[in-house]
Amino acid sequence: MHHLDVEGWSQGASPLHRRDARSKLAALAAFLIAVSTTPIHISPTHGDAARIPAAYLGYAALLIFAAAASHVPLAGLARRAALVLPFSATLALLTWWSGDGARALAIAEKSFLSGCAALLLIATTPLAQLLAALERLHIPRMLILVTQFVYRYLFVISEQAQHMRLAALSRASSGAPAARRFQAAAGALSVLFARSWERADGIYRAMLARGFSGRFAASVRPHFHMADYGFLAVSVAAPIAIRLAA
Amino acid sequence: MRILTVRNLHHRYADGTQALNGVDFHLDSGECVALLGANGSGKTTFVLHLNGLLETAPEQGSVEVCGVPVKRDTVEQVRAKIGLVFQDSDEQLFMPTVLEDVAFGPANLGLSPEAAAARAKEMLERVGMTGALRKAPYHLSAGEKRRVAIAGVLAMAPEILVLDEPTTFLDPPGQRDLASLLAGLPQAKILVTHDVEFARALATRAVFFERGRVAGEGSVDEIIRRFDWAVGFRQLK
Numbered sequence: 001m002h003h004l005d006v007e008g009w010s011q012g013a014s015p016l017h018r019r020d021a022r023s024k025l026a027a028l029a030a031f032l033i034a035v036s037t038t039p040i041h042i043s044p045t046h047g048d049a050a051r052i053p054a055a056y057l058g059y060a061a062l063l064i065f066a067a068a069a070s071h072v073p074l075a076g077l078a079r080r081a082a083l084v085l086p087f088s089a090t091l092a093l094l095t096w097w098s099g100d101g102a103r104a105l106a107i108a109e110k111s112f113l114s115g116c117a118a119l120l121l122i123a124t125t126p127l128a129q130l131l132a133a134l135e136r137l138h139i140p141r142m143l144i145l146v147t148q149f150v151y152r153y154l155f156v157i158s159e160q161a162q163h164m165r166l167a168a169l170s171r172a173s174s175g176a177p178a179a180r181r182f183q184a185a186a187g188a189l190s191v192l193f194a195r196s197w198e199r200a201d202g203i204y205r206a207m208l209a210r211g212f213s214g215r216f217a218a219s220v221r222p223h224f225h226m227a228d229y230g231f232l233a234v235s236v237a238a239p240i241a242i243r244l245a246a
Numbered sequence: 247m248r249i250l251t252v253r254n255l256h257h258r259y260a261d262g263t264q265a266l267n268g269v270d271f272h273l274d275s276g277e278c279v280a281l282l283g284a285n286g287s288g289k290t291t292f293v294l295h296l297n298g299l300l301e302t303a304p305e306q307g308s309v310e311v312c313g314v315p316v317k318r319d320t321v322e323q324v325r326a327k328i329g330l331v332f333q334d335s336d337e338q339l340f341m342p343t344v345l346e347d348v349a350f351g352p353a354n355l356g357l358s359p360e361a362a363a364a365r366a367k368e369m370l371e372r373v374g375m376t377g378a379l380r381k382a383p384y385h386l387s388a389g390e391k392r393r394v395a396i397a398g399v400l401a402m403a404p405e406i407l408v409l410d411e412p413t414t415f416l417d418p419p420g421q422r423d424l425a426s427l428l429a430g431l432p433q434a435k436i437l438v439t440h441d442v443e444f445a446r447a448l449a450t451r452a453v454f455f456e457r458g459r460v461a462g463e464g465s466v467d468e469i470i471r472r473f474d475w476a477v478g479f480r481q482l483k
Contacts, residue, residue, distance in 0.1 A: 007342050011380060016431035126342060159336075159384075205299050209330040210321060210402060211354030217362070 006080065009072050009123040016070035016124045021133030024121050027235030031117045034239035035059055038246045040106045055246035056109050062238055063116050070124045077123065081115035088112075111192055128216060141215075148216055153203070157196045157217040164188055164195075249405055249434055250296070250328075252378045255307035257291050257300065257458075259270070265291040267458035268307070273406065278428075278435040280445035280466055282475055283455030289438045293408050296323075296436075297330050312405055326355060329399030329433075333411040335391035339383035344375065344394050347383055350403040352394070362401075369397040373427060389420030393427065400431070408436045413444050442470055 010017075016024075038055050067074045088111035096104035131144050168188060219241070250273035252335060257266040257400070265288045266290065281289045294300050295309055298321035309316040311324045332338045341347035348366035349359075370376050373393040378386060383394060392412065399407065412420045425447050428435065439445050445452060445466050452469040454462040462472055471478050 007382065011343060012326065126346075128342075128346065199337065202332065202334065203340050205294070206330075206332050206338040206352075207340065208299060208321075209297050209325055209332075210351035210398060211325050212350075213322065217350075217353035217359070 005076065006119065007127070009070075010126045012071055012124065014070040014124070016066060016234045018227075019124075019231045020224050021125045021225075022137060022224070023228045023235070024125055025130075025133055025137065025230040026232055028117055030236040031059070031062070031239045032114055034243035035110050035113050038110070038243055040102050053246065055242050056113065057139075058242040058245075059113050059239065062242070063113065063120060066120055070120070072120065072123045077116060077119055081112060081119050084111050084115035092239050131216060145214065149226075150198075153196070153200050157192070160195050160199060161192055164192060169199045249273055249275050249312050251308075251310045252292075252296075253308050255287075255292070255295060255309065256305040257302075257307050260302070265305070265458055266295070266307075269455075269458070269460055271453065271460065273434050273436065275434050276432070277451060278437065278449050279360050280452040281436060281438045281451035281455060282440075282442070282445065282452055282469060282473070283461075287455040288458040289455050290410060291458075293330065293410060293438055294437065296328055296406075296408060298324055299330070299436070326402055327404055328406040328408060329402055329404035331392075331395050331399050331407065331409045331412060333414050335388070335395045335415075336384065338395040338398065339391060342382060343379070344370065344377040344381050344383055344386070348394065348398045348401050351398055355402060366397070369401040370394070372400065373397045387420075388415040389417070389423060392416060392420070392424060396427070400433075405433060405435045406436065407431065408438070410438045411440065412437060413439065413441045442466070442475060447483065 038059075039054075065075060067077055085108065088107055092104040092107040125133075127148075131148060134144055134147075135141070138240060168184065250271070252269055252271040255266050255269040255271075256264075258264050267288070267361055269288070269292055271292075281292070283289050291300070295304060295316070296311065298316045298318075303318075313326045314320050314323050314327070316324050339347050345363060345366055348369055349362040352362040352365045353359065367376070367379070371381065373396055375390060375393050378390065378394070381438060383391060386394065392415075396407075396409075407428075412424060412428075416424060421441070421444060425444060430449055435448070437445060437449060449466050452464060452466040453460055454473050454475070456467050456473075462469055464472070
């Protein structure tokens, strides 16, 4: 399961893992702003033909360097970040049809790079630290709570879905008509919802039984060290420098 | 010393099911009581009330844990005194690593991250799971998950341990290990179980639930005989 892999990566001990989550959040914010505001150049010689501007190569190099420094597998990271492409590709395709090829390509590139950067943050920061940092940055508590629960229950739902898929496969008939299979899948979805609800309720009860009062206590006390200031300066300056040179 | 007193407890669910129908129960320190009874006899509803985990208050009756009445404004105090180990360990282990999961309870009690982690390590050592500190709980075997779940509850330093079907999903060696672990813990225990051998090995007293009330009380063997509660497959041959 994807989130289990990412969660496993977040338990690493690289220099990037050791940085304070707030400095990594600031680095991500600088990176996203730089990428999203990078202008789209249309080459006079190539027209709007597919080509990757140097700025994007610069951003990609930053991500590759960070991934290597944090021992997060680059191919796995890119594969998971590609999950954003179906959403941005739809928009890019519409832009392409309207005759703006350069903009279409930029939409796909920017969303993929942004996906990689966000995933890299999650892959190098345990969730508890990330949420504690968000809380210290005064993000609304309700938003943090919802994020906590969605993340906690992700594995519950995917595990339940896998069990149901195996149960369905063990009784599957390859000759069943598509309409029948569609009906079975729709039924399975409703059962999945009901079971996930029950399971989530059980988990919530277990949390209450161990004193949960609506707020996850941080498992580590955040400290901003000199190394965090250094990381902050470099990681914010680098994407801004690439953006200004674009 | 009396550490749990339940008087005339009634509970009706929103769909009209009368789950508890006047339960009286008590537990003394150091005791281990087995709750036996058929599915749907009210055992689980009963233990959820001990921890104030049901959304609706009991229709009637009262629960008092270590002298503290279970009410909306005392549940946090009560939950620190009575630790509940759920039947399905997957529901109980929800943090990314074993260490974080066991430290979850003490952190909620207000311990600093360092003190919570230290207590979690101590409890994991007590249940023999120090080798799994950084593992994700969902990668453990059923027996290991049960041990970690127990460590998570012990980390809150409760005076009473309530275990709902503790032998479910465990193979015979796992059941044996669990019994020896529980036998070595000083807390008073309530075992909700269908496993009569397990109850025999640990419980000093048994209480039989039937249709939401206590139908009988005595030694485990007495209750098994009186309610014909042994498995007895041999007669099928």
